[in-house]
Amino acid sequence: MKPSAHCHGIQRVILEQTIYMMECNSRYGNYFKEPQMVDALKMVEKTPSRVDNYMILLGDTGFMECGTPLFALVDRAKQLIGRQ
Numbered sequence: 566m567k568p569s570a571h572c573h574g575i576q577r578v579i580l581e582q583t584i585y586m587m588e589c590n591s592r593y594g595n596y597f598k599e600p601q602m603v604d605a606l607k608m609v610e611k612t613p614s615r616v617d618n619y620m621i622l623l624g625d626t627g628f629m630e631c632g633t634p635l636f637a638l639v640d641r642a643k644q645l646i647g648r649q
Contacts, residue, residue: 576609580638587645597646606646610639 583602586593 580642584642594645606639
């Protein structure tokens, strides 16, 4: 429930993979319409993690900030799923 430096960026990776799958084949959007996916997207929106904004972490310090903010990925996933 609380992302840590041990598993930094996991929310971002999962969102990026989900978006990639739906962009490659729109039928995945139907699979992701399940309530669990929508609930997971809402949870990511409500609990953004600072570590998800960086590609590399050194201790508590982030390096190489990601170009796309996490909220933009959530919005894109919702758009592809068809729920806004």
